[in-house]
Amino acid sequence: MKLREQLTALLTSLAGVWIMSYAWIVLKLGSIHVPDAGFLPFLCGAALAVLGVAWLLALHWTKRKEAPAEKRLWHRPLSSLLLMIAYGWAMETLGYISSTLVFVIAWQQIVEKEKWAKTLSIAVLSTLAMYALFVHLLKVPIPSEFFLR
Template sequence: MSKSFDRYSGMVFFAIGLAFVIESRKITESAYGSNVGPDIFPLGLGLALILLSIRLFYETFKYPKETKMREKLDYKKFVIILISAVLYGLFLETIGYVITTFLFLIVGFQVMERGKWWKSLVIAGGFSYGVYFLFVEILEGTLPGFPVWFS
């Protein structure tokens, strides 16, 4: 918990979120065959990033005084998450959104906190299918569905 790192991170993420919002306004608002345009996701992501960065910046004022203890960085976890994110992007079209998101979340949950398999499975499954259902069925957007060999 580093006060200065969190403050600077909050400022950087605020700027990134603002850039997402500004640039999403330049994207056309409608897509063929979809009621949800391609500008909705970056706009929402930018707004969420702005709100979370404001919250992070605000929370840094509540931190206790800094001590000079340094935490050891865990490169192994970082590399595992990075590789799984790259694989997620590579297999998204082939395997589909629900399965790749489910697998990515399982890997992420287990890297961050080993064990609690049932909790990880339920949250990853609910989130993966829930977001897919919300976006595709309710908002009538498009996401890569299930693979052909699965149905």
């Protein structure tokens, strides 16, 4: 935990420095009387750089007990995030209804490892519900189906 925090603090400082230089060179600061687009970004960057250092120092000085790490799965958040990205992409290419159906099936299979029967019923029911609610009742304009274009 401590190493991870130190890394983040360092990154924060570096990001702050980068923002400062971007604001200085690209956006231009203007003057105190008439600040330009880079004025506030520069201040924010400077503050971030300082805070990152302050955090590092604080980490250096405080000693604390590491809580025993709970066993956690890193692959489930990752796979679900990847699925969601694929879903966003599929929505435009495949169409809303088909991609929603496929997404829920994939989620149940990959993230939850459900049985097929349950997977399919959840997928169909939720897709139908989404269609009824958003398209039928609320008239949200969704991307149309690929094979209907």
